[in-house]
Amino acid sequence: MVDLITPPPAIIDVDHDGDEGHDEHHGATGILKWMTSTDHKVIGLSYTVTSVVMLIIGGLFAEIIRAQLASPNGTLVSLAQYNELFTMHGSVMIYLFAGPFAFGGLANIIVPIQIGAPDMAFPRLNALSYWLYLMGSITMLMGFFTAGGAANFGWVAYAPLSNSINTPGAGADLWIGGLLLTGFSAIFTGVNLTATIFYLRAPGMTMFRMPIFTWNMLVTAILILLAFPVLTAGLIMLYCDRHFGTHIFSVAGGGVPVLWQHIFWFWGHPEVYILALPFFGMATEIIAVFSKKPVFGYKSMVFATLSIGALSLGVWAHHMFTTGVVLLPFFSFMSLMIAVPTGIKIFNWIGTMWRGELWFSTAMLMALGFLFTFLIGGLTGIYLASPPLDFFTHDTYFVVAHFHSIVMALVLAGMGGLYFWGPKITGYLLNEKFGRIQFWFLFIGTQVFTFPQYILGLDGMPRRIAMYPHSPQWKTLNDWSTFGAILVGISMIVFVVNVGYSWKKYPCGDNPWDAQTLEWFTTSPPPHHNFYRLPQIRSERPTWDYNHPEHRSLAHGTGGTGTHHEPPLANAIVGALEHDQDHDA
Amino acid sequence: MRVEAKLLLGLGAFFGVMAVVYWNWGHENAGGVMMFAGMLLCLVPGSYYYWWSRRMKARPEDDPNATQGEGAGVVGSFPGSSIFPFTLGMGAFFVVLALVFGIWFLVPGLGLAAWALLGATAEGRRGGHV
Amino acid sequence: MRRFVALPLGALALSGCTVPAFGAHKGATTESSSVFHLWQGFSIGAVIIGGFVTVLFVYAILRFRRKGDNIPRQAQYHLPAEVIYTVVPILVVFGLFAATLVVENKEVANPKANVTVDVNAFQWGWKFTYPHTETVVIGQTTQDPTMVIPVNTNVHINLTSTDVIHGFYVRAFNFSRYALPGVLNQFTLEAVKTGNFSGQCTQLCGLYHSLMFFNVKVVSKSQYTAWLASTANPVAFAAAQKTTGQQTATQVPTKPASSHGDN
Numbered sequence: 001m002v003d004l005i006t007p008p009p010a011i012i013d014v015d016h017d018g019d020e021g022h023d024e025h026h027g028a029t030g031i032l033k034w035m036t037s038t039d040h041k042v043i044g045l046s047y048t049v050t051s052v053v054m055l056i057i058g059g060l061f062a063e064i065i066r067a068q069l070a071s072p073n074g075t076l077v078s079l080a081q082y083n084e085l086f087t088m089h090g091s092v093m094i095y096l097f098a099g100p101f102a103f104g105g106l107a108n109i110i111v112p113i114q115i116g117a118p119d120m121a122f123p124r125l126n127a128l129s130y131w132l133y134l135m136g137s138i139t140m141l142m143g144f145f146t147a148g149g150a151a152n153f154g155w156v157a158y159a160p161l162s163n164s165i166n167t168p169g170a171g172a173d174l175w176i177g178g179l180l181l182t183g184f185s186a187i188f189t190g191v192n193l194t195a196t197i198f199y200l201r202a203p204g205m206t207m208f209r210m211p212i213f214t215w216n217m218l219v220t221a222i223l224i225l226l227a228f229p230v231l232t233a234g235l236i237m238l239y240c241d242r243h244f245g246t247h248i249f250s251v252a253g254g255g256v257p258v259l260w261q262h263i264f265w266f267w268g269h270p271e272v273y274i275l276a277l278p279f280f281g282m283a284t285e286i287i288a289v290f291s292k293k294p295v296f297g298y299k300s301m302v303f304a305t306l307s308i309g310a311l312s313l314g315v316w317a318h319h320m321f322t323t324g325v326v327l328l329p330f331f332s333f334m335s336l337m338i339a340v341p342t343g344i345k346i347f348n349w350i351g352t353m354w355r356g357e358l359w360f361s362t363a364m365l366m367a368l369g370f371l372f373t374f375l376i377g378g379l380t381g382i383y384l385a386s387p388p389l390d391f392f393t394h395d396t397y398f399v400v401a402h403f404h405s406i407v408m409a410l411v412l413a414g415m416g417g418l419y420f421w422g423p424k425i426t427g428y429l430l431n432e433k434f435g436r437i438q439f440w441f442l443f444i445g446t447q448v449f450t451f452p453q454y455i456l457g458l459d460g461m462p463r464r465i466a467m468y469p470h471s472p473q474w475k476t477l478n479d480w481s482t483f484g485a486i487l488v489g490i491s492m493i494v495f496v497v498n499v500g501y502s503w504k505k506y507p508c509g510d511n512p513w514d515a516q517t518l519e520w521f522t523t524s525p526p527p528h529h530n531f532y533r534l535p536q537i538r539s540e541r542p543t544w545d546y547n548h549p550e551h552r553s554l555a556h557g558t559g560g561t562g563t564h565h566e567p568p569l570a571n572a573i574v575g576a577l578e579h580d581q582d583h584d585a
Numbered sequence: 586m587r588v589e590a591k592l593l594l595g596l597g598a599f600f601g602v603m604a605v606v607y608w609n610w611g612h613e614n615a616g617g618v619m620m621f622a623g624m625l626l627c628l629v630p631g632s633y634y635y636w637w638s639r640r641m642k643a644r645p646e647d648d649p650n651a652t653q654g655e656g657a658g659v660v661g662s663f664p665g666s667s668i669f670p671f672t673l674g675m676g677a678f679f680v681v682l683a684l685v686f687g688i689w690f691l692v693p694g695l696g697l698a699a700w701a702l703l704g705a706t707a708e709g710r711r712g713g714h715v
Numbered sequence: 716m717r718r719f720v721a722l723p724l725g726a727l728a729l730s731g732c733t734v735p736a737f738g739a740h741k742g743a744t745t746e747s748s749s750v751f752h753l754w755q756g757f758s759i760g761a762v763i764i765g766g767f768v769t770v771l772f773v774y775a776i777l778r779f780r781r782k783g784d785n786i787p788r789q790a791q792y793h794l795p796a797e798v799i800y801t802v803v804p805i806l807v808v809f810g811l812f813a814a815t816l817v818v819e820n821k822e823v824a825n826p827k828a829n830v831t832v833d834v835n836a837f838q839w840g841w842k843f844t845y846p847h848t849e850t851v852v853i854g855q856t857t858q859d860p861t862m863v864i865p866v867n868t869n870v871h872i873n874l875t876s877t878d879v880i881h882g883f884y885v886r887a888f889n890f891s892r893y894a895l896p897g898v899l900n901q902f903t904l905e906a907v908k909t910g911n912f913s914g915q916c917t918q919l920c921g922l923y924h925s926l927m928f929f930n931v932k933v934v935s936k937s938q939y940t941a942w943l944a945s946t947a948n949p950v951a952f953a954a955a956q957k958t959t960g961q962q963t964a965t966q967v968p969t970k971p972a973s974s975h976g977d978n
Contacts, residue, residue: 036666079922124670124705131674139681154919160896161879166838166921170685177681184677198589198634203645203656207588222596226623239684251897257880258895262615291779294791300801306592310599313623314607317616322882323893324900327611328819334603336812340804346768347800353775357787360780368776375768379761386815388750388822389757392739392889395882395917458738460886462917465925470913534653553791 038123039528043130044109045425048418050134051101055411056492057141058092061085063489066449066482072472082466083152084144084171090155091175094275095182096137098410102278103189103224104133106417107217109425111193113519114214116202116537118529121195125188132185140178143171151175154464156268157238159249159260164242173242176235183232190224193217202518204537208302211517211540212288212295215302216281219309223270223277226313231267234260258325265316273312276406277305279413280345283367286413286420287349289515290364291356294541294553297348304341304348311338321390328387335385342378346371361513362435366416369443370409377405380454395464398457401450408446408488415442415495423508427524431506434498441491449484452477516544586638586647593631600624667708673701734759739889743908743933746822747889753818754889760807822890828871828903830939832862836874836881836894836916839923844955849947851955856926863932865939866909874900882917885931891917906933 037043065085068074077085112120120126143150148169153162157175160166197210197218210218238260240246247253249260288295295301314334317326349371358364380402383389393399415438423429456477461468468474511520521543522531535546545552601624608617645655679694737758741751833844840855843862854860864870874883876894884891887910892900916927934942 033666035671036668038665038667038670079925083919083922083924124667127667127670128673131671132677135674135678135681139678158880158919161919161921166879173685177684181677181681201646203651203653204649205646206649207592207647209649222593222627226626230619257897259615262613263619266616266619292787294789296791296793297797298791300797306596310596313600313620314603322891323895323898324902325895325898327607327613328823329816330607330610332815332819333812336808336815339808340801343804344797344801347796350768350771350775351793351796353772353779355787355790356779357781357785358776358779368772371772372769375765375772379765382761382811383754383757386753386757386811386819388753388815388818391822391891392747392750392754394891395884455738458740460884460913460915462882462884462915464919467925469926470928536652538649548786551786551789553789 038127040112040120040123040126041109041425041526043126044105046130047100047108047133048105050137051097051105054092054096054137058089058097059489059492061089061092063485065089066485068466069478070482072468072475074467079466080149080152084150086464087151087154091140093407094155095179096140098275098407099186100133101414102275103193103217103220104129106282106421107193107278110421110519111214111217112196112200113522113526113530114211114517115197115200115205116518116531116534117196117200120192121200122192126192129185129188129192132181136178136181136185139174139181143174146170146174156264159238159257162238163250176239179235180232183228186224187228190221190228193221194225202534202537209537209540212284212298212301213281216277216305219305220274220277223274223309223312227267227270227274230263234263258323261320261323265319268319269316270312273308276410277308279410282417283349283370283413285517286363286367286416287352289513290359290361291353293352293356295348296351298540300344301348304344307341308338318385321387322394332385332387336382339382346375362432362439363416363420365436365439366412366419369439370413370416373405373412373446374409377402377409380405393457395462396457397453397461397463400463401453401457404453405450408450412442423512424519424524427507428502428504429506429508429512431498431502434494434501438491438494438498441487441494445484445487445491448487449481452480511543516541518542521546586634586641586644590631590634590638593627594635597624597627597631600627667705669701669705669708672697672704676701742889743887743906743910743912745905745907747887749818749821750889753814756814757811760811825901825903826869828869830865830868831871831873832864833873834883835877836883837877838879838921839927841929842955845943848943849949849952850943851948851952854929856923859928859930861930861932863934863939863942864906865936866906866933868936869903869905871901871903879920880918881920883914884917885912885914887912893918909933909935
């Protein structure tokens, strides 16, 4: 039994042996240690490794899909196999890679350390999350080994295509089962993150001193709690329709197929932000650190994140404009409004770089690549919020290109996160030269594979087709897209090679990047309960304040020259939120 | 605590307004109900936090001038390691396989889950890992 | 408000030929050309905003590279800039939304139509029924069916599906709509150009989704009348009309007993 003890008072000189018994974790070793660990860093690392494996699996599916589309009458895979491939490509990437990588992997490791907590609030629940996620992934992928093949109704599983008549077989049930498991895993992680952020912050770490990454994870966790139960309920309904003879989504029994879309997208659109916000947070931290500046417009950044979270619950039906049965103006307006906080974020990122001292490490290059790619994906997203333009482009490659710009931006940011925080987790840097090579392959590959898809979409190529015999003129653009996908694939190979090449080669020390937030105050890797000591926390950059006491943020009025401005609106809101607290204190 | 409470209350209020507007405009039940439930999911814990925050002293993490010493002490008591999350995860896995391949998978599934629940409870009471 | 928006939009429409197309096209219906102009408007906005951001971004990258170990000024807030980049996007969004509303209302309006076509999608083909005539066209993956409509006429489409969700998409119309089981989707279009246009199912509908093609042939009014007369087939029509009638009456489509069941 280990008591979770917050670190001793801040001291300048630290006797590292001063609190023995907490830094070393006595107990099982080897695989049993891995299986029984409740340390958030071990669980987070398991999450990270598993989700990167999923990224590679999903990427392999993508390469096969692109190879099939390289000719108008592709014969690499059959029509049935093609349906399985793109279904599982989407499912693996959305359910098994992007989310778990962000809120299970990096967030699990970084958030507790960023706020000065000794562990997650519910360590055993955290471990359970990982096992549910791992078993859910295995369950979903097991579909390939059943007689009927894996699920083949697209990652959105629209009823009635997903009912037992149109999609019989175990693959679809395994898909549902796998999603139930990973869904619960996500819910538990959401609970854990919220409780950790609300209850385990270090003294002085007020809400408005939390790093942006932690803020984004808090909003993500709340969105998880709002959205995932809806998906779980929907999946249970779908299962009942398939096996217990209910008719929730089938017209024949008086059900409504569109209800599935409402339920699915009520989860699905917040899910987009559940995927995106953590990566926004990673990019924010990276850009600030490698510009040697505080996050520009910290408070407006927080409110932008909160507004994205708030609006995200009211935009789901923009995926359903062409059903003809949704309230177009409401969803159009809400979806367009999301562009405003997103725009604020983009300008804040550029503001952070402005007049900074930019250090183009691999992590920074990845973050900048994220910014540019996300800008393209965001701008094309604005078109899709307008129903007439959505009628025009819905279910064509334009949409495919749009969300691949977005998710590839997230992959870039995630890779940046690995290069940035990897040293903190492992104690060793990755090779920068390989990192740069990987970045250029990934960045250029992304643009080369998405850009032709925009044109193909405008030219009328529908998504999810395995061949295009009537339109052989699409071959050239498809070939370019395939070429881009190959470049992205090479970048992943470079990454794996880099990990192997740099294995325990470049010890990094506590703070290799001169970074700002609390996780860089402790050792790399951090001890069992994360900290031997904590600095006084007087801003959102305690480590920076400690290392550069003469260079605190101007907003805090303790250094530098010239005037500083604070936004009165944001300040008024923060003031109102904190007002009562001051009275109590 | 008060910032956390107001955060949730604010989100809940926004969802409430959105639910009312949406339902009165669109007359579509599923979305209205889900938004209403989303509102409750924010308002209920938010109100609880708010109620508590009026009755408690500011915690060190809410005090901008707190020193690290104020936070020292025992936060809680947890097993340093535990096999039961793994066991419960495997149990859930078999239960899900029962949904697909047949009811007999429930035997190992529920067995493992029961063992995990009993074991984890005992672990918590006994105070020590396996 | 509407006039305020319609003015620049109209000006845009007049000068449509000089504004770049941004990858889209004017299309073959009155609706498709207003969508096209909306597309141009959005694209101009996107190019301006995207260009502005890219210039800032590239400037920052080139101008502020690290030169030694200085620590820059730790500025964190700049009130005027933050206000501008909050307010301007809000104004842009309101503008885009207003323009959207104008075109959207045009598209979802159901003006009086002289020709009606009942379009029924099924796995994996299309059935076009012409009520009050005796013409029905059915086609599957092996042979693409053709929907014939007259030019310069409001054509009213009743879209249904027999089994799963399909997508009725004609690129030349800049338009798509789901064919939903149990729902009657209606819209009106007016073709302004004659010619052959290809259409395809865009919503994943199972195994042969990739091959669910159809054609739309826009002909002159006289050719249309002649075509109707030449294709009248009372027997096939009676069978088809029966199923369609049932669907609209009870909202419960049943699988046609005919030869579509190759799944």
